[in-house]
Amino acid sequence: MPNFHFAVGNAERIREAGQVHSDSFDDALEAITEQAELRLGDTLEIGVPGFPPARYTLVRTGKRSRGWRAANSLAA
Numbered sequence: 001m002p003n004f005h006f007a008v009g010n011a012e013r014i015r016e017a018g019q020v021h022s023d024s025f026d027d028a029l030e031a032i033t034e035q036a037e038l039r040l041g042d043t044l045e046i047g048v049p050g051f052p053p054a055r056y057t058l059v060r061t062g063k064r065s066r067g068w069r070a071a072n073s074l075a076a
Contacts, residue, residue: 001021001023002021002022002025002028002048003019003048003049003051004019004028004046004048005017005018005019005046005047005048005053006018006028006032006045006046006047007044007045007046008032008038008043008044009044010039010041010042012027015037015042016037020032024048028067029044029056029068030065032044033067033068038061038066039058040060041057041058042058043055043057043058043071044056044058044068053072054070055072056069056070056071071074
């Protein structure tokens with residue numbers, strides 16, 4: 001089972017950091033969304049050891065919402 005490292009916060013500070021053991025990336029995002037105290041505009045960095053973390057911004061809240069969007073993505 002992969003061990004995802006994560007940090008949640010905003011431009012001023014990281015409010016929560018830790019690890020999530022999950023079968024999939026989607027399950028890890030869901031667990032973080034359900035357990036962390038989140039606010040619109042929060043940034044999430046999440047990854048596995050040996051790879052650079054992915055960055056997401058919370059654009060929508062709600063139970064089981066897929067409110068995370070890739071941060072700093074460039075338009076094609």
